[in-house]
Amino acid sequence: MNKKSFLNKLIYLLGSKLRNPTLNIAYNSLKSTEFASESELKDLQNKKLEELAAFCYQYSDYYKSIFDTINVNPTKKPFGIEQLQKLPILEKSTLISKNKELHTLNKFDFKKVFYCETSGSTGQALTFYRNEEWDSFNRASIERGLSWYGVFPWDKNGYFWGFNFSKAKVLKTKLLDFLVNRFRLFSYSSKELDLFLNKCKKAQYVEGYSSMIYEVAKLANEKKISITNLKLVKGTSEKIYPYFHKETLKAFGCKIVSEYGSAESGIIAFECPAGNMHLNEETCYVECIDGQAVVTNLVARSFPTLRYALGDYIELSDGKCVCGRQHRILKEVTGRIGKNLIGISNKKFPSLTLYYVFKNLAVNFNIELAYRCEQRAIGKLDVFLECSPNPAVQKLLINEFQKYFSGDMEFQFNYVDSIQVKGKKMKDFESYLD
Ligand SMILES: [Zn+2]
Structure with missing residues (x-):
């Protein structure tokens, strides 16, 4: 290890020790069960579930009343997955309306909590407090994922994240980035991009919004720049479309590895x-219920969420x-x-329909399209495709659409250089109907 990376490691370890005193404990615990058997993992989950349920019963007014309603007292009787499944599914709207009752802060004295705010696409912001042990498990879960790729959290890394920074914010962000050996792309300008890509040549990994990684990969490929030294390209927060990989493989030498999670539920999955x-x-x-992700966070104590419908x-x-x-x-x-698509006859179609249409096209015809759809009027769908106009492909696409919409929707095709809306999170469907 050279002097500089030793220093980076030292800064990182000191910083995390201050912020997350239990990070090491969480990391070692996660590493110890990385190759645990199925039954060992089940036992561990049941044990954690039992502790969590008892805690909720004692310290969360919301859960006390829920458990009383279903006549279960987890402090007295064993509580496992079978009992968990008696609980109603928790919706995001409840996290907002019963926010205070869900929190355990009034009754339990946490050594340290972090304030969290998530905006979410549905409009209303959700705020909550995350206890230090929970936060440490989040970080440790990410670090365990990095370890699968031979990456250390203090390794030099590039960050594709959030534009629209104010000048003061840029300065603060740069300072914080320095502490974790990170550099970031602040805009898509050619000069900024060159600087960023140059720094990538000395980095171990890059991460960020997958649609941004894809955009930058395309620009790098146009500039004929290819980076060959990265151990990992990690995509977070957004869906990773199969067509992203072609450009990132070419530009960065790796496909995008997926980290899936949410602020309320923590890290839910990590790609090996x-x-x-x-x-x-x-x-x-x-749990997967009617196709929906329902998640019980086993490590959250300050704001516990049992059987939470994540919205995916x-x-x-x-x-x-x-x-x-x-x-x-x-x-x-x-x-x-999310929102539904509305047909000419006012019939509702789930936005997931689009996923199947484009997946069929990929599977049956080997056509990978970068797409985004918008609905601004009933019975009309604007389809944005990132390619040059191709009547044959358009015909195949219309055929696929008709399998689901059976004439109940009109389509307007727009061929664009980029389907990305600048400064906005990548979404494959946006409805402007009320
Ligand atoms: Zn695996």
């Missing part, structure tokens, strides 16, 4: 080097991974549960 997303069984229990459609797999990890496999995050 064999290409499977393993559930983070030690920190969350995931997912598919779980029964398969085994060649990497040897027995953590269940999340096959795919198929889409956000």
